[in-house]
Amino acid sequence: MDLPVADNVEERLYKVLVIGEFGVGKTSIIRRYTENFFSPNYKLTIGVDFALKPLEWQNPPCKINLQLWDIAGHERFGQMTRVYYKYAIAAVLVYDTTRSATFDAVLKWYSDVNSKVMLSDEKPVPCLLLANKCDLDEAQVDKETLDAFCHKHGFIGWFATSAKDDTNISDAFEFLVSKILEMTAMPSQPDRSAVHLDDGQDSERSLVREWKDRCCE
Structure with missing residues (x-):
């Protein structure tokens, strides 16, 4: 969402996990989305890394800082x-x-996420499935199978993506943000689902310190 919004609109920080097996392209997806950059060579992610994507959203009008945690x-x-x-x-x-x-x-x-984090109303966090590297000749993407899989297991949807060709990367994250905003607008969902920017930065620093402390034990 690139259209400008008013300066006095609410600013929000949302922490989103990017997870999956080694080598599936998580780092490539994040770099493509946040920096519009792709490289065929990335170092192994050790523990966790994160990147920030600022968005100016129109409906509702707000400034969103999407914090993507590369696990x-x-x-x-x-x-x-x-x-x-x-x-x-x-x-x-x-x-x-x-x-x-x-x-x-x-x-x-998916089970690991559901067992370790939940929304403040104790519901599972929304999860989006990305079928990555769809640009490759050997890629296998079956729409009916993935539709049924997501419906059965409670995923909010899926996208076939390619970080190399920039296929569906922005569309996928904008879809996810729209679902987050729908969820946080529900009366049953307390306001604290949206982390305020200052609180989010404090929690980010706390988590990084906690990770470094444990790694150095």
Whole structure:
């Protein structure tokens, strides 16, 4: 949403987890979305990294800071996920359309999120599924299968994406933000679902300190 909004509109910070197996393209997706940049070579994410995407939203008018937490896909970092998931309001679960094993692991990650973080009304955080690397010749994306899978397991939807070609990256995140805004506008959802900017920065610093302290023990 690139149209300008008034200077006095509400500013919000939303923490979104980006999760999935090692090598599915989580870092590439985040870099493409936040910096419009793609590289075929990235270093292994150790533990967690994060990036910020500012958005000017029109309906409702607000300034959104989307904080994307890139969670390492290697299972040896799994014991720390409870710390990383803290304060998240949504999740993006990524798999590689050329590696069926990464799709087989989707429900493991989904279950992990649901067991460690929830909304303030104790409902699961909304989760969007990304079928990544759809530009590759060996990619396998079956619309009917993914529609049924998402409906059965409670995902809010799915997109076939390519960070390399910039396919559906912005569309996917804008869809997710629209669902977050719908959710936080519901009367049953307390206002604290949307983290205010100052509180979010404090929680971010606290989480990073906590992670560094544990890693150095």
